[in-house]
Amino acid sequence: MLNIMPMLKQLITDKRNLSKHLAVPLLKEREAYLESLSQKGLARSTLQIRAIYLPHIIRLLKLIDGTSKECVSLVDIDAAAEKWSTSSHTGKPRISPSTKKLFTQIAIEWLIHINRMDKRYTRTIIACGNLQDSGTIRKYYEYPFFEERISYLEHMRAEGFKPYVIRRTAIYQLHAIDFLHLTTLRKVEHYEIEAAAYAWNNTNTTAKNKVIGRILAFNGFKWHTINWLKHLKLYEAPAECIPWKDILISYLDYITELGGSNATRTMRYYMIRKFLCFLEAKGSSPQKLTLSLIDEYINELSKNDKRNRVTCANVATGLRSFVNYLEQMQWCPQGLGMGIRQPRRYKLGELPSSPEWNVVKDIVISKDTDLPTDIRNHAILMLLSVYSLRCSEVINLKLKDLDWRAETIQFIRAKNGKPQVFPLKKEVGNAIIRYIRKVRPNQAGSGYVFLCMRAPYRKLSCGAIYNFVSAEFKNRGVELEHYGPHAIRKAGATHMINNGVSLKTISAHLGHQQLDTTRIYAKVDLVNLRKVADIDWKGVLT
Structure with a gap:
């Protein structure tokens, strides 16, 4: 028997005590537990204490050998620990609060x-780790709505949130129940959460100060609760x-039925909502709409909001579509749509504002570091600069779009929704592989290539790319009309023009449907324009 149970033989040197330990139920389970602790590097004295406590835990909890796997609650463990601390028997450790606490700790760990162990306790431990002590965990699962609370923590864990964020959420849930006075599950309005957050933030409790510390408690309470x-x-x-919200929603459904994309729907939502608020402020309505009101609105955008000619033209197009729909539904006077005119736009009237290509190269090189965020951003910059992509085409890139065997990469063009396949450049492929292997949260299970660095690991947004690209340009003192990733696209097109690449090739590279769209970059063909300027015109003109 001693050869079969090496841990107990090593820890219990007295033969009489050893025989008593071997006679206690769950011998194999105890031996396996002690062996696992030994492999973790625990000291011999620590292992001996646990070996001594385990028989008493088994006796007081009335655990037996067999197939029964009935779970033990924390209440039962507390009762056993109390009985242990008040009873007298040979070999009992010194009586003290720390001894009772150690009994409880060893019992929980072994169970x-x-x-x-009680499944609620185990689920709490798995979801958010140690909530400071067993008392905090007991408080957590004894509070109302355990299943609703723990399911959210498990959801956060699956989404990849850090353990400390999950632990903080668990504590905020308890405060939310108290300060929202939740006795039953019900709908909670935003103003109630605001009031509860204010009341909690102004309650100077030891628990709050200990857990929250210097964080913004008010906003934290709202964020976690919401x-x-x-x-x-x-x-x-x-x-x-939103004034006349039903009309707005009806119009958005209408353009969706006509094949409008989600991006178009979102853009029109904000555009028409602002116009309807303007109508309400003027004391008007769709039924009283006039061309003079529409003109006044567009002029206000141009003068007061400093919108450029292109933006105002796009707004006029959106308003014409909206007014045509109102006419169709007979919700406004007839004939208004035909009277809406765009501000005059001059063909090829503006030069594309783009940075020097050397600046773009410098930004790309500067991000080739070992920092996790730089590794991701370097891969993004390589795609933007090499393939002159739109921002949305980068964030919508999926893992399945990368064919490593054929060394190709596919993008879904933002304007026409059609796929376009390019050769996968070695430098670009290496940057993407480095990001996927070292930085990307692959455990998230997302099909998109570029994800947020923090949980929840969603698809990266255009705003995130705009922020870091525009910051790089501004840090270098580059003056541009528009900062952001589209400036790199323009720089790439200008660079190709200046290096003699044909308009047809550039148009295909950029995904333009019409050559006229690409022709605008011919105006910034500085290399060939300088050649024209250097011609000796004297003999030609005389």
Whole structure:
């Protein structure tokens, strides 16, 4: 028997005590537990203490050998620890609060190891780790709505949130229940959360100061509470005050039925919403709409909001579409749509504003570092500069679009939604591979190549790319009309023009459907324009 149970033989040197230990139930489970602790590097004295405590834990919890896997609650462990601390028997360790606490700690650890601990306790441990002590965990799962709370923590863990964020959320959930006075699950309105956050933030409790410290408690309470209630579909967002909202929603559904993209729907939503607010401020309505009101609105955009000619023209196009729909539904006077005119736009009237190609190269090279964010951004910059892509074409790139065997890469063009295949340049491929292997959160299971660096690991947004690209240009003192990733696209087109690449080739490279769209870059063909300027015109003109 001693050869079969080497850990107990090593830890219990007295033969009489050893025989008593061998007679206690769950011998194999105890031996496996001690062996696992030994492999973790725990000291011999620590292992001896656990070996001594385990028989008493088994006796007081009335655990037996067999197939029964009934779980033990924390209440049962507390009762056993209390009985242990007040009883007298030979070999009992010194009585003290720390001894009782150690009994509870060893019992919980061992029961978790043999899968006999209360499932609620185990789920809490797995979801958010140690909530400071067993008392905090007990408080967590004894509070109301355990299943609704723990399911959200498990969702956060699956989304890749850091353990400390999940632990903080668990504590905020308890405060939310208290300060929102939740006795039953119900819809919670935004103003209630605001009031609860204010009340909690002004309650100077030891628990709050200990857990929250110097973080912005008010915003933290709101953020964690709102997201938890959203997960439960119990959050009532503040109603957005949009005049004639039903008409707006009806129009958006109409353009969707005509094949409008989600991007078009979103753009028209903000565009028409602002126009409807303008009508309300003027004391008018769709039924009283006039061309003079429409002209006044576009002029206000141009003068007060400093919108350029192109933006105003796009707004006029959107308003014409909206007014035509109103006429079709007989919700406004007839004939207005035909009277809406765009501000005059001069063909090829503006030079594309783009940085020097050397500046773009410098930005790309500067991001070739070992920092995780730089590794991701370097791969993005390589795509933007080599293939002159639009920002949306980068963020919508999927893993399946990369054919490593054929060494090709496919992009879905933003304007026409059609796929376009390019050769995968070695430098670009290496940058993407480095990002996927070293930085990308592959455990997220997303099909998109570029993901956020922090949980939840969603597809990267155009705003995120704009922020870091524009910052690089501004840090170098580059003056541009428009900062952001599209400036790199323009720089790439200008660079190709200046190096003698044909317009047809550039048009295909950029994904333009019409050659006239590409022809604008011919105006910045500085190399050939300088050649024209250097011609000796004297003999030609005389």
